[in-house]
Amino acid sequence: xxxxxxxxxxxxxxxxxxxxxxxxxxxxxxxxxxxxxxxxxxxxxxxxxxxxxxxxxxxxxxxxxxxxxxxxxxxxxxxxxxxxxxxxxxxxxxxxxxxxxxxxxxxxxxxxxxxxxxxxxxxxxxxxxxxxxxxxxxxxxxxxxxxxxxxxxxxxxxxxxxxxxxxxxxxxxxxxxxxxxxxxxxxxxxxxxxxxxxxxxxxxxxxxxxxxxxxxxxxxxxxxxxxxxxxxxxxxxxxxxxxxxxxxxxxxxxxxxxxxxxxxxxxxxxxxxxxxxxxxxxxxxxxxxxxxxxxxxxxxxxxxxxxxxxxxxxxxxxxxxxxxxxxxxxxxxxxxxxxxxxxxxxxxxxxxxxxxxxxxxxxxxxxxxxxxxxxxxxxxxxxxxxxxxxxxxxxxxxxxxxxxxxxxxxxxxxxxxxxxxxxxxxxxxxxxxxxxxxxxxxxxxxxxxxxxxxxxxxxxxxxxxxxxxxxxxxxxxxxxxxxxxxxxxxxxxxxxxxxxxxxxxxxxxxxxxxxxxxxxxxxxxxxxxxxxxxxxxxxxxxxxxxxxxxxxxxxxxxxxxxxxxxxxxxxxxxxxx
Amino acid sequence: xxxxxxxxxxxxxxxxxxxxxxxxxxxxxxxxxxxxxxxxxxxxxxxxxxxxxxxxxxxxxxxxxxxxxxxxxxxxxxxxxxxxxxxxxxxxxxxxxxxxxxxxxxxxxxxxxxxxxxxxxxxxxxxxxxxxxxxxxxxxxxxxxxxxxxxxxxxxxxxxxxxxxxxxxxxxxxxxxxxxxxxxxxxxxxxxxxxxxxxxxxxxxxxxxxxxxxxxxxxxxxxxxxxxxxxxxxxxxxxxxxxxxxxxxxxxxxxxxxxxxxxxxxxxxxxxxxxxxxxxxxxxxxxxxxxxxxxxxxxxxxxxxxxxxxxxxxxxxxxxxxxxxxxxxx
Numbered sequence: 001x002x003x004x005x006x007x008x009x010x011x012x013x014x015x016x017x018x019x020x021x022x023x024x025x026x027x028x029x030x031x032x033x034x035x036x037x038x039x040x041x042x043x044x045x046x047x048x049x050x051x052x053x054x055x056x057x058x059x060x061x062x063x064x065x066x067x068x069x070x071x072x073x074x075x076x077x078x079x080x081x082x083x084x085x086x087x088x089x090x091x092x093x094x095x096x097x098x099x100x101x102x103x104x105x106x107x108x109x110x111x112x113x114x115x116x117x118x119x120x121x122x123x124x125x126x127x128x129x130x131x132x133x134x135x136x137x138x139x140x141x142x143x144x145x146x147x148x149x150x151x152x153x154x155x156x157x158x159x160x161x162x163x164x165x166x167x168x169x170x171x172x173x174x175x176x177x178x179x180x181x182x183x184x185x186x187x188x189x190x191x192x193x194x195x196x197x198x199x200x201x202x203x204x205x206x207x208x209x210x211x212x213x214x215x216x217x218x219x220x221x222x223x224x225x226x227x228x229x230x231x232x233x234x235x236x237x238x239x240x241x242x243x244x245x246x247x248x249x250x251x252x253x254x255x256x257x258x259x260x261x262x263x264x265x266x267x268x269x270x271x272x273x274x275x276x277x278x279x280x281x282x283x284x285x286x287x288x289x290x291x292x293x294x295x296x297x298x299x300x301x302x303x304x305x306x307x308x309x310x311x312x313x314x315x316x317x318x319x320x321x322x323x324x325x326x327x328x329x330x331x332x333x334x335x336x337x338x339x340x341x342x343x344x345x346x347x348x349x350x351x352x353x354x355x356x357x358x359x360x361x362x363x364x365x366x367x368x369x370x371x372x373x374x375x376x377x378x379x380x381x382x383x384x385x386x387x388x389x390x391x392x393x394x395x396x397x398x399x400x401x402x403x404x405x406x407x408x409x410x411x412x413x414x415x416x417x418x419x420x421x422x423x424x425x426x427x428x429x430x431x432x433x434x435x436x437x438x439x440x441x442x443x444x445x446x447x448x449x450x451x452x453x454x455x456x457x458x459x460x461x462x463x464x465x466x467x468x469x470x471x472x473x474x475x476x477x478x479x480x481x482x483x484x485x486x487x488x489x490x491x492x493x494x495x496x497x498x499x500x501x502x503x504x505x506x507x508x509x510x511x512x513x514x515x516x517x518x519x520x521x522x523x524x525x526x527x528x529x530x531x532x533x534x535x536x537x538x539x540x541x542x543x544x545x546x547x548x549x550x551x552x553x554x555x556x557x558x559x560x561x562x563x564x565x566x567x568x569x570x571x572x573x574x575x576x577x
Numbered sequence: 578x579x580x581x582x583x584x585x586x587x588x589x590x591x592x593x594x595x596x597x598x599x600x601x602x603x604x605x606x607x608x609x610x611x612x613x614x615x616x617x618x619x620x621x622x623x624x625x626x627x628x629x630x631x632x633x634x635x636x637x638x639x640x641x642x643x644x645x646x647x648x649x650x651x652x653x654x655x656x657x658x659x660x661x662x663x664x665x666x667x668x669x670x671x672x673x674x675x676x677x678x679x680x681x682x683x684x685x686x687x688x689x690x691x692x693x694x695x696x697x698x699x700x701x702x703x704x705x706x707x708x709x710x711x712x713x714x715x716x717x718x719x720x721x722x723x724x725x726x727x728x729x730x731x732x733x734x735x736x737x738x739x740x741x742x743x744x745x746x747x748x749x750x751x752x753x754x755x756x757x758x759x760x761x762x763x764x765x766x767x768x769x770x771x772x773x774x775x776x777x778x779x780x781x782x783x784x785x786x787x788x789x790x791x792x793x794x795x796x797x798x799x800x801x802x803x804x805x806x807x808x809x810x811x812x813x814x815x816x817x818x819x820x821x822x823x824x825x826x827x828x829x830x831x832x833x834x835x836x837x838x839x840x841x842x843x844x845x846x847x848x849x850x851x852x853x854x855x856x857x858x859x860x861x862x863x864x865x866x867x868x869x870x871x872x873x874x875x876x877x878x879x880x881x882x883x884x885x886x887x888x889x890x891x892x893x894x895x896x897x898x899x900x901x902x903x904x905x906x907x
Contacts, residue, residue, distance in 0.1 A: 049864060050675065140627065221662050223676050238685050239675055241856045269758060272854050276756060279749060286755040
């Protein structure tokens with residue numbers, strides 16, 4: 001190459017480099033709240049390859065529910081778009097109110113507002129809601145979603161589940177069974193339930209009760225793209241790449257009291273590297289200033305983000321809906337002094353430190369998360385509880401157990417209590433804390449690691465479950481009706497095996513009363529009572545109430561952890577112009 | 578020449594047939610039950626059994642293979658009634674894990690990989706051959722030592738290290754580039770290039786090193802040939818001798834290797850795509866293996882094998898065009 005050509009080439013390279021770096025560098029990483037305004041493109045970054053599900057009847061993870069209910073799918077009722085405890089309030093969405101029941105909760109009616117439209121401009125009808133709910137019954141196609149419609153609706157059961165097989169296969173007679181349970185009268189939809197469900201108006205906040213237009217239902221493929229009745233519609237969805245939402249021109253803001261639809265466009269970029277997401281948001285350069293992480297913050301970056309005040313307006317550290325606890329198999333450890341001793345001896349401080357420290361959660365005093373604001377009240381802990389454990393108090397209880405329940409005492413101090421836990425490096429460290437802290441009280445703990453994918457199928461089998469099993473739970477909607485009956489009543493997730501405990505009948509009576517109580521405030525008092533009762537019986541040992549951290553770019557406002565779903569309130573986020 | 582091409586293509590088809598049978602047999606003996614991956618989290622034994630029939634996994638192996646191969650040419654239907662859907666030809670199956678036809682997943686992933694491959698290939702060939710020429714022309718001198726040193730450096734560095742180093746220097750420290758976020762070329766060519774420039778150089782730095790050495794050694798060998806000395810002694814310009822005689826003689830093995838390198842890269846640059854978050858074939862393959870998504874793994878295996886076999890055949894044909902001795906010997 002001669003010198004003239006060399007010069008030309010050099011200029012071209014330099015110019016290209018300058019051009020390509022045009023939008024690259026600099027940018028303030030300081031945050032700000034700004035004033036909510038319309039406009040701009042909000043970008044979400046996630047390590048996930050895709051959303052678990054887009055089909056509303058199959059959508060069951062908290063973050064995905066928050067995303068789609070904020071942008072695409074409306075439901076009869078929803079939650080207030082507010083920070084903290086105010087976000088726990090049930091509000092009307094598509095319905096004119098939060099529902100009415102005239103027979104104490106066995107029949108519920110909701111009347112649709114005027115002006116509800118699909119993205120093609122057609123009206124959202126009562127029949128669309130009925131059809132959407134009916135899809136839940138097609139359990140061979142509509143998988144992974146919540147099945148409360150099947151559990152609650154007054155449709156006779158068959159040999160293998162409901163007699164109604166869903167809209168794709170139902171005969172005329174079978175369809176009539178469903179139509180009898182879910183009926184439309186003009187804009188009013190009525191649900192007939194098979195039992196009293198006092199908080200059914202909370203149940204219908206789930207997207208499983210969202211409408212679907214029958215003519216646009218594509219069965220299994222509906223999970224690729226849904227019809228919107230919210231402020232945005234799906235413009236494109238390429239798994240492992242991105243999803244783009246644009247404004248739904250046919251959304252009527254007058255019909256929607258809760259969504260403000262700030263950004264012009266919403267983009268989700270999938271399959272990002274977690275470390276890279278954190279770095280991008282910390283730098284917040286260029287377009288990254290308008291980005292939000294959907295996956296929290298990596299543990300090693302927490303000190304950076306929370307230790308530097310330049311990020312104070314861009315970070316969130318808040319209680320999430322998860323209550324982490326350790327269930328005790330009451331059938332096998334049928335001795336209250338031993339159960340109390342296990343609680344008293346446990347070094348919860350060391351346990352939390354091993355799990356990640358204060359960012360992981362706050363020490364729990366029960367099983368109802370504070371995010372269930374109406375139903376939560378601080379519990380009175382057993383006498384002598386200390387965060388780092390109280391082996392002396394535990395030993396005293398074990399002495400009591402020696403005579404009160406000699407068999408359980410002998411097992412706990414001799415052969416040992418079997419501790420079920422997932423076979424992961426984190427849990428190997430956790431169980432070591434258990435072994436050491438219980439040893440100080442003379443209690444022997446034997447580790448039983450279980451392959452993570454099979455964990456719950458083992459511990460939920462009474463024939464296979466050990467004596468102690470780690471677990472965690474979050475309410476399906478903001479009512480402890482999906483917590484206390486599930487964990488310690490006759491619900492499906494009771495791994496405490498407490499039904500034969502002498503204290504159980506009183507608890508069951510409390511459950512029955514609470515589930516039938518339609519006065520929300522009165523119901524909340526009953527849940528608080530149940531929470532204290534379960535703690536007093538030590539059917540499980542509470543560990544901590546989870547905390548989640550969220551982070552966003554310097555030009556994104558409106559960020560907070562929304563109590564209903566423990567994620568961003570996506571609908572509240574806006575681009576700071 | 579025509580007979581050579583026909584023979585080559587015939588052998589290619591035969592090879593592809595063997596690869597398809599081998600891949601199919603391998604996946605059929607794996608201890609993963611594809612039916613159990615087809616029905617979400619709440620999968621009951623009854624649902625798995627029903628899906629096994631619905632997806633044809635209850636059929637004899639030969640029938641499954643024939644159905645699979647038919648799908649490649651004629652598309653494939655799944656389910657019935659409201660559950661029915663079609664994966665159009667060429668169908669490499671359906672991923673129930675992701676709820677997508679495998680062909681669609683590969684089609685979505687290919688543009689990023691093709692973009693990465695072509696750009697990186699242009700850079701590494703330019704850099705590699707360029708440095709190799711400089712090195713050969715200045716054998717034993719400073720330029721030769723520097724080129725050789727750079728080649729060794731490039732060869733010794735792991736790809737992920739180079740990628741992370743470039744990210745640190747140009748994105749985090751100097752903040753010259755934004756973090757790469759792949760944009761399709763047709764959407765925005767500028768952003769497309771901006772997102773790929775660091776991945777291009779990541780792949781190119783490692784690959785160029787090999788081509789520097791190949792070019793240098795090939796040229797030095799060719800320069801010692803009698804016909805080159807004759808050309809010089811006849812007074813031909815140095816540049817003409819270099820390009821027409823020396824480089825042409827040295828280029829044929831480089832073409833062969835470049836063709837195969839490009840073909841393999843089109844199957845996915847797993848590490849580079851993972852480091853830079855590029856939604857290409859490499860990352861698709863990695864995630865499919867992690868998730869035991871057999872239909873996708875099988876589809877990628879066949880596509881990659883197809884690309885490599887075709888590339889190999891094309892390289893052989895090109896080699897015959899460049900070097901008449903090859904087609905005469907054949």
